[in-house]
Amino acid sequence: MLNPDSVGSTFAGTDSITVSQSEVDSFCAAIGESDTTIAPPTFTIRITLTQFEEILTRPEIGLDWSRLVHGDQKFEIFAPVKPGDELKCNATIESYRVAAGNEIVTVRSDLHRDNKLVVSAWSTLVVRA
Amino acid sequence: MIEVGANLPEKVFYLDRDLLKRYADASGDQNPIHQNEEFAVSVGLPNVIAHGMLTMALVGKYVSDFAGGSAKVVEFGARFTKPVIVPAGEKVDLTVTATVSEIADGKISLTLSATSAGVKVLGMAKAVVLQ
Secondary structure (H helix, E strand, O other): OOOHHHOOOEEEOOOOEEOOHHHHHHHHHHHOOOOOOOOOOOOOHHHHHHHHHHHHOOOOOOOOHHHEEEEEEEEEEOOOOOOOOEEEEEEEEEEEEEEOOEEEEEEEEEEEEOOEEEEEEEEEEEEOO | OOOOOOEEEEEEEEEOHHHHHHHHHHHOOOOHHHOOHHHHHHOOOOOOEOOHHHHHHHHHHHHHHHHOOHHHEEEEEEEEOOOOEOOOOOOEEEEEEEEEEEEEOOEEEEEEEEEEOOEEOEEEEEEEEEO
């Protein structure tokens, strides 16, 4: 179970993540996007979900990642992400509830480049009972 | 000239197990429910299912194509209502359409529809792009 005290808190992720051309290339190839100079709109899930897993499974937070399904997802993109970008990611646990034994947690992650917010992404994650 | 209420042309994407593997590698999401049928069935799924985020990425491609490039997409959200089921050796459809819901402040809002085998797989799917 998620520690309820963590709701409302913001957690820092890995110090800095560099977006490589090869990872943008392979993401673009999978969806048939020919322009590899810009990351496709959902590309940053590659960064944020990895960061969520690292953060949310910390012992003091306690989410069970093994029974997780993705409920919904939203991106707000303030500036396009490009290969070579160095991004910092943090995650805020915005809401948490338990319904029929399922844990439903909404996490917002903010990606910054040069201290400017470039993407906010909301993920609603459901840990099945 | 795009007007509110306009229906955008339908586009059909095809998903197969090979694409699921390529998306797993591209996204880093190696959950076996998207690759291993035995595992998927063991956790109560009908078969291997596509990553919800793969479905969303393909709908994102539809949005980028309409907008004139990925850089013009400023908002994109969806709820994962039903899984896209991908049996071995088959290509399954992801059929995408959209309606223009608003045009304001240099931005176009789209209400998106995504179905597979006639079943709606995304709910509340919306995007906002720069005009």
